[in-house]
Amino acid sequence: MIRMTGIRKVYATGRVEVEALRGVDLHIGANEYVAVVGPSGSGKSTLMNVIGCLDTPTSGEYVLSGDAVAGLDRNRLAEIRNRHIGFVFQNFNLLPYATALENVELPLLFGGVPTRERSERAAEMLARVGLADRIDHRPTELSGGQMQRVAIARALVNRPAIVLADEPTGNLDSGSGHAIVELFAELHAAGQTIVMITHDAGIAKVATRVVQIRDGQIVDDRRAAA
Amino acid sequence: MMTRAEIALVWRLFRSDAEHNRKRIALTILAIAWGTLSIVLLLSFGEGLKRAFHKTKRGLGESIGILWPGATTRAHMGLPSGRTISFTDEDAGILKARIPEIAALSREYAVRRGITHGAKTVNARIRGVDPEFGPMRNVIPRAGGRFVNERDLLEKRRVIFLGDELATDLFGREDPVGRTVLVNQSAFLVVGVMQPKAMMGMYSGPDKGQASIPATTFKAVYTDVRIGNMVYRPVTPEAGDVAKAQIYRVLASKYHFDPEDERALGVWDTREDQRLVDNIALGIQMFLGIIGALTLFVGGMGVANIMYAVVKERTREIGVKMALGAKVRQIMAPFVLEALLMTVIGGVLGTLVSLGAIAVIAALPLEGEAFAFLGRPTFSPGVAFATATVLGAIGTLAGYFPARRAAAVNPAVSLRYE
Ligand SMILES: Nc1ncnc2c1ncn2[C@@H]1O[C@H](COP(=O)(O)OP(=O)(O)OP(=O)(O)O)[C@@H](O)[C@H]1O
Ligand SMILES: [Mg+2]
Numbered sequence: 001m002i003r004m005t006g007i008r009k010v011y012a013t014g015r016v017e018v019e020a021l022r023g024v025d026l027h028i029g030a031n032e033y034v035a036v037v038g039p040s041g042s043g044k045s046t047l048m049n050v051i052g053c054l055d056t057p058t059s060g061e062y063v064l065s066g067d068a069v070a071g072l073d074r075n076r077l078a079e080i081r082n083r084h085i086g087f088v089f090q091n092f093n094l095l096p097y098a099t100a101l102e103n104v105e106l107p108l109l110f111g112g113v114p115t116r117e118r119s120e121r122a123a124e125m126l127a128r129v130g131l132a133d134r135i136d137h138r139p140t141e142l143s144g145g146q147m148q149r150v151a152i153a154r155a156l157v158n159r160p161a162i163v164l165a166d167e168p169t170g171n172l173d174s175g176s177g178h179a180i181v182e183l184f185a186e187l188h189a190a191g192q193t194i195v196m197i198t199h200d201a202g203i204a205k206v207a208t209r210v211v212q213i214r215d216g217q218i219v220d221d222r223r224a225a226a
Numbered sequence: 227m228m229t230r231a232e233i234a235l236v237w238r239l240f241r242s243d244a245e246h247n248r249k250r251i252a253l254t255i256l257a258i259a260w261g262t263l264s265i266v267l268l269l270s271f272g273e274g275l276k277r278a279f280h281k282t283k284r285g286l287g288e289s290i291g292i293l294w295p296g297a298t299t300r301a302h303m304g305l306p307s308g309r310t311i312s313f314t315d316e317d318a319g320i321l322k323a324r325i326p327e328i329a330a331l332s333r334e335y336a337v338r339r340g341i342t343h344g345a346k347t348v349n350a351r352i353r354g355v356d357p358e359f360g361p362m363r364n365v366i367p368r369a370g371g372r373f374v375n376e377r378d379l380l381e382k383r384r385v386i387f388l389g390d391e392l393a394t395d396l397f398g399r400e401d402p403v404g405r406t407v408l409v410n411q412s413a414f415l416v417v418g419v420m421q422p423k424a425m426m427g428m429y430s431g432p433d434k435g436q437a438s439i440p441a442t443t444f445k446a447v448y449t450d451v452r453i454g455n456m457v458y459r460p461v462t463p464e465a466g467d468v469a470k471a472q473i474y475r476v477l478a479s480k481y482h483f484d485p486e487d488e489r490a491l492g493v494w495d496t497r498e499d500q501r502l503v504d505n506i507a508l509g510i511q512m513f514l515g516i517i518g519a520l521t522l523f524v525g526g527m528g529v530a531n532i533m534y535a536v537v538k539e540r541t542r543e544i545g546v547k548m549a550l551g552a553k554v555r556q557i558m559a560p561f562v563l564e565a566l567l568m569t570v571i572g573g574v575l576g577t578l579v580s581l582g583a584i585a586v587i588a589a590l591p592l593e594g595e596a597f598a599f600l601g602r603p604t605f606s607p608g609v610a611f612a613t614a615t616v617l618g619a620i621g622t623l624a625g626y627f628p629a630r631r632a633a634a635v636n637p638a639v640s641l642r643y644e
Contacts, residue, residue, distance in 0.1 A: 045642070054549055055638035074633075075553045082551020089641065093546045097242045098235060109232065110551045154550070 001161060001193060002028040002051060007060035009046050009216075020046040021057070022216040028162075033188040034195045035204040038213035044197045045166055047213065051195060052085045052164045053077045065161055082111045086155030088165035092147040094139040100126060100150045101135045107158045125153040129183060145176025152183060156192070163187070165196040169203070181206060236560045240567055243536050251568065254532055257525035258572025258617075259579065265518025266580035266613050270603035272511030278601030279507045281424055288500070289463035290362050292429060293456045293473060294492035302484040311481050311490055313453040315445070318356075321458070324476050327469040331458040332356035335444045335451055336430065341386075341437060342408040343396040350392050351436045352409065353454075354444020360387075362459050364423060365433050371403045371418025378417075378440040385443075386414035391434035393419040410447065414439065429455075429494065455492075466495050519616050525572065526620035533565050533628035537635075544632050545640030558629035565625025566618070573617040581605060 009021040020043045028034055036044050049055035050062065053069055062069045065084055072080070081087075086107075094103045104122035113121070126135055129149040139147055148168060155163050165184070169177035181203050188194055188208075196203065204210050205224075212220035244251050295311040315333065322331045335354035340347045359365065360373035367373050367387070378385050386407060393402045393416075402416040420433060430436070444451070460469040470493050478485035537544070544557060584603045 049638040049641075052549070054641070055636075078548065078551050078553045080551075081549060087549045089546075093542070093549075093641070095543060095546070097238045102235065106547070106552075107550045110547070110553065110556055115230070158551075 001030050001065060002026065003061075003063040004050075005061045007047075007050060007057045007062060009043075009050060009055070010058045020216050021050070024060070024216070024218055026211070026218065026221075028193070028195065030161075031188070031191055031193055032195075033184075033193075033206070033208045035207035035210045036195065036197045036213060037199070037204055037210060042213045043216040044213055046216075048164050048166050048195070048197055051162070052087060053080050078110070082107055082158060084161045086158070086160035086163040088148070088151050088155050088163065088168045090167040090170040092139070092144075092151045092171070094147055094150055094154075096139050099136050099138055100131060100142070100153075103139070103150055104154045104157050107154060111158055122153070122157055125157045126150070128156075129153045143176065144172050145179055148172060148176070148180050149183070152180070152187075156187070162193045162195060165194065167197050167199065169198070169200060232559070233563070236563045236567070239560060240564050243532075243539075243564070246539070247532060247535070250532055250535075254525065254528035255568060255572040255575065257528045258522065258569055259525075259576035261518070261522030261525040262573045262576025262613065262617065263580045263583075264521040265515065265616060266577055266605070266609060267583060267603060268514035268518040269511065269609040269612055270580070270584055270605050272507070272514045273606050273609055274601035274604040275510060276504075276507035276601075277604060278424070279503050281601075288364075288496070289466065290457055290459045290496050291466060291470060292494040292496070293458065294454070294494075296489050296492050298483045298487055299489045300484045300487045302487070303482050305482055309483070311477070311483065313456065315441075315453070317477065317480070318453070318456060320480065321456070321473060321476060325469060325472040327460050327465040327472060328458050329461045330358040330362055331456055332359035332362065333441045333453050334359065334455050334457055335441060335448070336454045337448055337451055339409055341392070341396065343402075343405070346396055348392060348395045350389075351430060352386075352444075353430075353436060353438050354441040354448075355438050356441055358459075359438065359457060362457055363433065365438070366421045366423070367418035368421045370401065371416075373418055374438055374440050379442050382442045382446050383440060384412060384414045385417045385439065387418045387438040388416060388420070389432075389434040389436045390420045390422050391432075392437060412447070463497055466497055470495060515612060515616075519620075522616060522620055526569070526624045529565050529568050529621065529624035530628060532568070533561055533625055534631065536564070537561060537628045537632045540632070541635055541640045544635045545637040548635070548637035549641065554633045557633045557635075558626075561629035561632055562622060562625035565628070566621040569617055569621030569624065573613070573621075577610075577613065 004024055004026040007021055007024040008019065011018040011020055024047060036047065038044050046055070050057050053064070056070070064080065069077070069080070095106070101119065101122050104125055105118050108118040108121060123132075123135060126132060129152055131146060131149050131153065134142060134146060139150070142150065168184075169180050172180060177200070181200075184194060184196065185206050196207065198204060207224065209221070209223045211218055295313050297310045298305070298307050301307045318331055318333050322328060332355050336351055338349060338351050340349050341352070355374060356379065357373065357375050360367070365373065365387075368390070371387075373387050374385065377383070386409070388396070388402060396402065396407060397405070402419055405416050406413045407416060408414070422434070458469065460466045473493065474485045474491060477491060478487075481490070483490040547557060584605050587603055
């Protein structure tokens with residue numbers, strides 16, 4: 001599903017060059033639940049952006065669902081993100097002026113799904129994350145845990161091949177964080193491929209595979225004995 | 227295309243932006259309204275001017291030709307160049323009879339003489355004309371009077387038709403119709419007075435200061451005066467060129483000059499003037515429109531400025547949308563739409579105010595010759611269309627450039643920090 005070879009990412013900020021990824025090889029298969037761990041600044045988010053086609057690697061080869069990603073234009077990349085990737089962020093990143101339903105509809109809107117089907121699918125997804133009764137609420141009217149559920153519903157609504165989550169529990173209290181972790185476990189059990197960046201050792205235990213990054217390189221890659 | 231859901235979101239976005247930047251948006255909308263006001267008023271003023279031009283042009287007569295005798299500039303059939311041509315009564319008959327493109331024709335004899343009523347004498351141009359002269363030249367009698375008619379002509383009656391200014395000069399506030407005036411010691415019965423009109427083009431002074439008498443009477447009184455010119459109207463305005471060519475042909479064969487010899491006759495086709503006047507009016511209107519558009523452009527800069535700020539404020543949101551798979555167009559469209567929305571709100575406001583202003587000006591009791599020429603600001607579909615086009619263009623541009631900046635946002639960077 002994901003096949004990365006020799007991925008390097010260099011940021012040139014002014015005179016200083018930062019090499020955030022220095023030769024990453026990573027293969028991820030269907031229905032894996034990968035936890036990415038590592039110290040701050042080690043390149044986890046950078047790796048996530050490259051996987052999610054939000055950023056292009058400086059060099060290296062990246063094949064996503066059988067298609068090479070290099071050299072595609074912005075619109076093609078947007079299409080790939082829309083179809084294949086679902087993002088969950090630490091700070092939820094919901095549109096504040098839109099309702100829960102509208103937030104979840106966004107990927108369908110960008111994908112050109114007709115109105116009726118859009119709201120049906122979004123409502124279904126919200127029900128699945130346990131927010132059937134919060135459909136018309138604005139983000140400001142929701143708790144952190146609920147906001148993250150909306151974000152997860154949004155990530156899932158277009159049935160992506162992979163869900164990418166960057167510290168999804170980082171902004172939550174332990175209770176709601178725990179509920180979110182359980183939700184991810186359920187999704188994984190239902191067949192969803194997940195890549196999650198986390199500092200939480202507990203989550204790392206739930207994952208089927210733990211990838212450790214340090215200074216832009218994978219230093220450890222361990223599969224849990226299933 | 228944009229779906230209803232997207233448009234609804236843009237509306238809410240605009241409202242939330244309006245809350246954040248209330249003062250700025252209000253000022254910008256005001257600037258757009260001001261720009262719209264100026265463009266609508268200036269264009270309407272131009273439109274009024276154009277219509278006034280048309281009216282004054284009609285004062286001379288629409289699509290008519292005026293024909294003078296000239297002098298030859300080429301030797302022809304053994305005759306020398308420099309020969310002056312002069313018209314006779316017979317010529318008028320020949321032209322009318324032989325040229326089907328001429329619908330009406332009148333002779334115009336003229337002298338300058340004193341016209342006396344009581345103790346008052348006014349020196350005026352007196353012209354001897356045919357009845358067709360009146361309608362062709364838009365010399366229309368005011369109620370209670372008439373122009374020179376066929377019977378006057380046949381019976382060589384001593385009747386006279388006065389220009390409105392001339393009538394006032396001689397009679398003051400009295401009605402001259404039915405009274406007599408003296409011209410060269412002989413009495414003429416006043417049969418009509420001209421309706422006031424605005425008149426621009428002229429070849430012998432304004433009609434309001436002139437008097438008309440039957441051509442036959444004129445000849446009987448001033449036996450040695452020759453026809454000064456003839457006024458004719460082609461069957462259609464388009465037939466004007468043919469009529470002119472035919473006149474040259476017919477008169478050339480009669481007076482033995484080369485039909486190619488332009489100077490042998492003088493022809494003034496008022497259509498050419500009308501074209502000129504139309505172009506001048508259009509030029510003035512375009513000039514005013516451009517001034518208005520520039521004012522509006524300043525408002526457009528305000529909109530663009532706000533939109534740049536809004537793009538900056540929404541960088542993270544743009545990144546989120548990109549992460550969710552928004553294409554370039556889908557990122558840009560809301561910004562363009564929001565700028566257009568702001569422009570349209572300002573535009574509608576400005577248009578309403580200017581319509582009010584135009585209505586007020588229309589209600590003002592403004593009189594006088596200047597207003598006959600300047601006209602009053604007039605709102606027309608053309609003005610509405612031009613304004614809407616300029617507003618639309620400025621709104622779209624004011625949104626497009628900030629939207630391009632939005633589309634250039636790097637999603638990875640915009641999502642990095644809180
Ligand atoms: N857009 C950028 N421009 C310049 N340097 C960058 C950029 N993005 C990341 N970096 C640098 O790349 C390195 C890796 O950053 P990254 O965000 O991937 O770390 P991380 O592992 O996600 O850290 P954290 O756990 O704190 O989120 C850091 O040194 C960071 O400063
Ligand atoms: Mg990070």
